[in-house]
Amino acid sequence: MLPRLDPQELVAPLYQDYAKTLSLLNFTGDISTSYGARLAVATDNSIYQQLPQLVLHPRSQSDIQIITELASQDKFQAIKFSARGGGTGTNGQSLTPGIIVDLSKYMNRILEINVEENWVKVEAGVVKDQLNDFLRPYGFFFSPDLSTSNRATIGGMINTDASGQGSLVYGKTSDHVLGLTSVLANGEALSTSPMLVADAAELAKEDTTLGKIIKQVLATSVDKRQKILAKFPRLNRFLTGYDLEHVISEDLQTIDLSRLITGSEGSLAFVCEAKLNLTPISKAKTLINIKYDSFDSALRHSPTLVAANATSVETIDSKVLNLAKQDIVWHSVSELITDVEDKVMDGINIVEYNGESPEALAGEISVLTAQLDKDIANETGVIGYQVTSDLASISKLYAMRKKAVGLLGNTQGSQKPLAFAEDTAVPPENLADFIAEFRELLDSYQLHYGMFGHVDAGVLHVRPALDMCDPEQEIIMREISDKVVALTAKYGGLMWGEHGKGYRSEYSPEFFGEELFNELRKIKTAFDPLNKMNPGKICTPIDSTEQLVSVDAVKRGTFDRQIPIEVKDSFKSAMECNGNGLCYNYDANSPMCPSSKITRDRRHSPKGRAGLMREWLRLLENKGVDILSLEKNIHGWSVKQLLDKVKNRLGRANQQDFSHEVMDAMSGCLACKACASQCPIKVDVPDFRARFLNVYHSRYFRPLKDHLVANVEQLAPLMAKAPKFVNLVLDNKLYESFSKATIGYVDTPLLSVPTLKIRNERNGFERFDLARFKSFSTEQKAPYVFIVQDPFTSFYDADVVEKLMQLIAKLDFKPVLVPFKPNGKPQHVKGFLTRFAKTAKNTADFLNQLHDLAIPMIGMDASLTLCYRDEYKQILGEKRGDFTVSLAHEWLISMIDHNKLTINQKLLENNTEYKLFAHCTEKTALAGSEQEWVSIFKYFGLTLNKMQVGCCGMAGTYGHEQVNLDNSKGLFELSWQPKLADINAEQVVVTGYSCRSQVKRLADIKTRHPVEVLLATLV
């Protein structure tokens, strides 16, 4: 039996006392002390793992002042903090053994915009894409870019001085900060913006914190000016630390403390609000994708492209290109980067031109393309190019480029591409030679790696593949780090050219030299004399004996290596999450992780769930439990098991079981499977979640509703024997209150009347007779199509199945309703894996028999049909067989593509612009599905537009469970409701049964499946 797992690493008494005291003050935010909440922020995208003591989620600047003032009391002086935004740092920047102060959960409001003066004021937790979505209608954007723009916060960007594509023109974050409102470690608020040196000198005379800070800053920046100018590299990138060069203007007339805070990695102050300047959106953009025979050719060509006045030049090598080709993202860009006949494409440069109008760009583009034509003819390494000015295509290309860093993590084997030397910057003219030597270095260790970067700025992204579970390779990682620091220095650059220093802070003293490093320390002393703010990062106060953090710090591998290899292999997707945070995607209209979006709780994200799962596996191993054998020994139920569960329920000690924390995170998951395809590593939460639930409930009772859901496929056919009577009961207020109170199930859907069986007979469709079909010749079988039933559409939405069959008949095929066989997905969702295995085997055997008849099979519900492809494979392996069940659109498009679809009817003239609201599982697992529906509609003379929507909030039975009701409604309000508000009901087509019932339930709109519209078009 699953043992009880003691909570690990309890909160230290000092921090417990602090949390308790804080809870008694006017602090309005959240205080999380649970192990799970702390674990969820113990990692970022780096190789490090550091468990904090507490996690605080302030709601306002005043909350942050309460936090810091309390920590300034004598008894709490040892308390340390690190601010956290998206947690996307690649070098452990936000990790701390103290308190994580997460500003992303609540402090994410856009406060004010002033279009006349080109600025916006935001809270620090605003996500970069959130800001740009807000600014777009005003014709502006916040221009410093970064790959993590859909989850990185403005606070994080400021503190790492983030920049990326287009930085030559648009600059770094620091170039756009007009002013900051921050809170110091002692609780004092600090407003910073440029001020005259003369005024600053007056303030420096005051015996206040601000006076001390200014006094030090003036002393350092003026007195050491020449040394600073000599030391700070002439690069487009900032060197991370305190920007001693730009804190004072070139003419030495103004100082701006914001410049020091920018890039300080949270080591000086909490940034609460920022006033940022805005850049007008260019009216025209053109992208030229230049293809090369080698990465080296691409690199060597880039200075020419920069000289050709390009706005930005981005390079991608073949390894990254190939990874992108295997990802769902490729689907959106494949037409924009096509292969070159008879040539191998081993690198590309993406060159962007921006301007006021297409005409203004035309001259520069034609000069460049003429040159490219010559380069191709002269075989200089350029093998082809493609030009696009379509804004939608351009954003798809950049989305692919942005996903590339994450994709680097998606490689087979135990050696994973790791971020520790991934953001080197050298002067662009040295880049090709630098990379050649960098490659020699990595090759000397026989390491695999992919490369891409902002070649215009000399920045290169490289993630060498290493296994941090192997202590020997940890040593190699340290050796390579040291060598890359030396190599970048040799080429006049920096190892930390873009993503900040974090655990690489140990290199600071050597890099700055003793004299300037001491100046940094003096500045730190003025801001944070007690070393409370992200201690160990950048530098320590001048008199402090505390140490800087080092690349030798404890890594995630230290924990992961405690899990046996077979277990790691078996729970691969939980193990392989690399923490890049793409699953925190803020965009309500993206399908990626609805539970993360609605809760804004990091535990309720794929990353959070994967992290908890890893820890669960580690703790089990430490308890001597072989999880794989334990799983094999979970069968049905027994009296002993029942008694054990009663004991476990009653035993007080069981309240303290880490498994409950894992359970808590798993139960919020909608099992929508967006993570399984959208995450660059394909972390498949529903897979390991089902396995966890299976094991968890071998120790603890299941709630009644789990049994109801798992049995829905058995109950629905029984209830459908007397649908009117059952509906009478279900549609009764008394039943609703009873169901809510006992099972925790709400808004129970009503059964279809008449039933599908009756409709089938009424339409005169042929009945299923296996023996008869077996006796048919190939020609006889040709017109038949089997309809594979699922419990939801067959019993609750029979009208849609009937219409599909009518459509098929009108298209001169013969639809045949196959007898209902449970699919098992509801059992899988609730983790009844033994039962699911049996169901899957029985149904697979049946469907394989049908498959042998070579008659196409169509399933109506996306998530159940796709379950045959995915979960069946996982549980049955080879035993699954080869049967295929297509979704309606897959069958229709293949008929169209093979010229097998003839429309003999007149098509009704119809100018309606239909809007497609696709099911999440369908559109994420089958990337082309929406476009295929568009093509099918076109074939029928209809116009269909894809709607960008996230999750509708229903997801099978999730939205019917009372505990999920608020989140289900909240999710609907986030994305579907506003999109539906703008259009007429008859325009709406919805592919998912769950989604249709959610729209009916919450917006009272009856929507149609696309096949219903197609049928109505045939007259």
Ligand SMILES: Cc1cc2nc3c(=O)[nH]c(=O)nc-3n(C[C@H](O)[C@H](O)[C@H](O)COP(=O)(O)OP(=O)(O)OC[C@H]3O[C@@H](n4cnc5c(N)ncnc54)[C@H](O)[C@@H]3O)c2cc1C
């Ligand atoms: C796949 C991937 C691609 C990336 N690409 C880029 C890129 O193109 N360009 C780039 O510049 N970076 C890139 N990064 C690095 C990272 O995304 C950036 O550093 C980003 O700015 C961090 O923002 P965040 O909100 O996630 O901050 P976090 O990681 O949470 O924090 C970063 C640092 O800022 C501090 N901090 C955060 N908020 C505050 C605050 N309110 N007050 C004080 N301190 C604060 C933290 O203490 C920490 O030191 C990439 C990372 C990944 C994983």
Ligand code: SF4
């Ligand atoms: S689950 Fe996937 S997207 Fe989320 S952090 Fe892990 S690897 Fe990244």
Ligand code: SF4
């Ligand atoms: S299945 Fe859906 S809700 Fe669950 S973790 Fe994955 S994306 Fe999030």
